[in-house]
Amino acid sequence: MTDLNKLTIAEARDALRKGETTSVALTESCLAAIDGAGALGAFVHRTPELALERARAADARIAAGDAPDMCGIPVGIKDLFCTEGVNSQAASRILEGFKPEYESTVSGQLKDAGAVMLGKLNMDEFAMGSSNETSVYGNAVNPWKARNGDELLTPGGSSGGSASAVAADLCLAATGTDTGGSIRQPAAFTGTVGLKPTYGRCSRWGIVAFASSLDQAGPMTKTVRDAAIMGRAMMGHDPKDSTSADLAVPDFEAMLTGDIRGKVIGIPKEYRMDGMPEEIEKLWHQGAEMLKDAGAEIRDISLPHTKYALPTYYVIAPAEASSNLARYDGVRFGHRAKLSQGDGITEMYEKTRAEGFGAEVKRRVMVGTYVLSAGFYDAYYNRARKVRALIKKDFDDVFAAGVDSILTPATPSAAFALGKEVSDPVEMYLNDVFTVTVNLAGLPGIAVPAGLDASGLPLGLQLIGRPWEEGDLLNTAYALENAAGFVAKPAKWW
Numbered sequence: 001m002t003d004l005n006k007l008t009i010a011e012a013r014d015a016l017r018k019g020e021t022t023s024v025a026l027t028e029s030c031l032a033a034i035d036g037a038g039a040l041g042a043f044v045h046r047t048p049e050l051a052l053e054r055a056r057a058a059d060a061r062i063a064a065g066d067a068p069d070m071c072g073i074p075v076g077i078k079d080l081f082c083t084e085g086v087n088s089q090a091a092s093r094i095l096e097g098f099k100p101e102y103e104s105t106v107s108g109q110l111k112d113a114g115a116v117m118l119g120k121l122n123m124d125e126f127a128m129g130s131s132n133e134t135s136v137y138g139n140a141v142n143p144w145k146a147r148n149g150d151e152l153l154t155p156g157g158s159s160g161g162s163a164s165a166v167a168a169d170l171c172l173a174a175t176g177t178d179t180g181g182s183i184r185q186p187a188a189f190t191g192t193v194g195l196k197p198t199y200g201r202c203s204r205w206g207i208v209a210f211a212s213s214l215d216q217a218g219p220m221t222k223t224v225r226d227a228a229i230m231g232r233a234m235m236g237h238d239p240k241d242s243t244s245a246d247l248a249v250p251d252f253e254a255m256l257t258g259d260i261r262g263k264v265i266g267i268p269k270e271y272r273m274d275g276m277p278e279e280i281e282k283l284w285h286q287g288a289e290m291l292k293d294a295g296a297e298i299r300d301i302s303l304p305h306t307k308y309a310l311p312t313y314y315v316i317a318p319a320e321a322s323s324n325l326a327r328y329d330g331v332r333f334g335h336r337a338k339l340s341q342g343d344g345i346t347e348m349y350e351k352t353r354a355e356g357f358g359a360e361v362k363r364r365v366m367v368g369t370y371v372l373s374a375g376f377y378d379a380y381y382n383r384a385r386k387v388r389a390l391i392k393k394d395f396d397d398v399f400a401a402g403v404d405s406i407l408t409p410a411t412p413s414a415a416f417a418l419g420k421e422v423s424d425p426v427e428m429y430l431n432d433v434f435t436v437t438v439n440l441a442g443l444p445g446i447a448v449p450a451g452l453d454a455s456g457l458p459l460g461l462q463l464i465g466r467p468w469e470e471g472d473l474l475n476t477a478y479a480l481e482n483a484a485g486f487v488a489k490p491a492k493w494w
């Protein structure tokens with residue numbers, strides 16, 4: 001077998017079980033691809049020896065007939081996940097040199113299932129951003145380029161390294177996290193699949209916290225089937241996370257029948273934004289037609305509080321972030337500033353935080369502490385919490401009226417050029433317009449590649465499901481994937 005790094009999880013799993021390949025061969029193929037892809041800036045800490053050691057162990061397990069689906073599958077892990085003994089920095093200077101003594105529950109579950117970690121993946125600092133440009137490691141790059149252009153494009157953010165690595169076949173799949181769109185937007189920008197599970201499906205334990213009431217881990221993969229396989233391995237109850245749900249995780253792959261006859265798909269009118277490129281509008285319409293042709297009923301719906309979602313998110317997320325990031329003080333983790341004679345503990349905190357955090361993180365901490373301050377708490381934070389409840393109720397109402405899932409564009413544009421939006425934070429925040437509602441309401445959402453724009457760049461559609469019904473959501477996504485028949489790959493230039 002050649003080009004083993006290009007396989008999907010399902011293909012590799014089947015080949016491993018039939019003895020047609022080995023995890024060591026798969027891992028070596030990915031490691032070689034990673035070595036040749038420095039220009040993408042996707043992997044920021046490589047762990048080749050550890051990977052080969054785990055691959056050998058996986059091969060032994062498979063030979064002994066003990067082969068869970070993820071056994072022997074080489075994956076990349078976002079730098080936000082704490083991985084035992086391996087640098088885990090959340091792409092921040094303040095966590096420089098931090099090697100956790102423990103493994104996050106999600107990466108630990110993958111490890112226990114036999115998955116092979118190739119290394120850690122680039123991301124926006126503390127997962128704050130939509131372009132992977134706030135990373136201390138420098139930006140990751142999208143393997144896609146416009147047909148007639150040579151400009152480097154963003155792979156999206158914050159899980160930009162994960163998306164770039166999966167799209168460029170540096171690994172078979174990767175973990176991501178999604179607080180306001182960070183799995184789905186980069187997936188849409190790179191022609192890959194990104195699943196954000198229901199809040200509480202994946203344990204948050206050991207994942208560096210950004211906004212705890214919104215954060216959720218999920219798989220970033222080449223296909224919907226792979227999202228079903230890897231998602232299942234990442235989910236499950238964890239007593240170490242009090243918001244983790246004690247619910248059984250079904251066999252999602254077995255639910256992929258592609259049969260969506262009689263399902264009701266909602267098309268929310270509020271997602272038709274002014275100035276939305278015609279191509280996105282067209283793709284959205286085509287997506288609805290595809291689902292209709294597969295036997296679903298398409299229904300126009302209204303989610304009236306959608307327009308408040310971005311401002312609500314950009315109050316709640318910074319508020320929680322400012323609290324979560326208070327622990328980075330130069331004492332407990334990572335970087336500490338050099339002090340001058342006479343400096344006391346206050347100077348140590350101040351200098352360390354001034355040096356350790358990048359501009360976007362500082363902006364969020366300042367916004368967060370402001371909206372939580374005694375004088376403004378009711379006007380901002382409390383108001384945002386109330387609006388959040390209304391946004392959730394919009395979804396509850398349409399689900400109660402019989403809607404099974406909701407189809408929207410995943411992003412308001414295709415991947416944009418690196419450097420283009422970084423100077424204007426509000427421009428950058430607008431990227432999340434279709435995704436933040438899902439986090440505010442705690443729902444599962446998935447981005448599926450559905451077409452190319454006029455310049456040959458991938459575009460994604462988003463499906464939003466009922467809480468805990470990832471199986472049904474994945475099956476609808478599978479039907480969409482089959483109908484869209486997206487097979488394009490980026491032309492290799494790196």
Ligand code: GLN
Pocket residue numbers: 127128129130157158177178179180181182183210317432
């Ligand atoms: N782009 C959004 C933000 O900057 C979402 C990030 C995320 O989902 N982690 O907050």
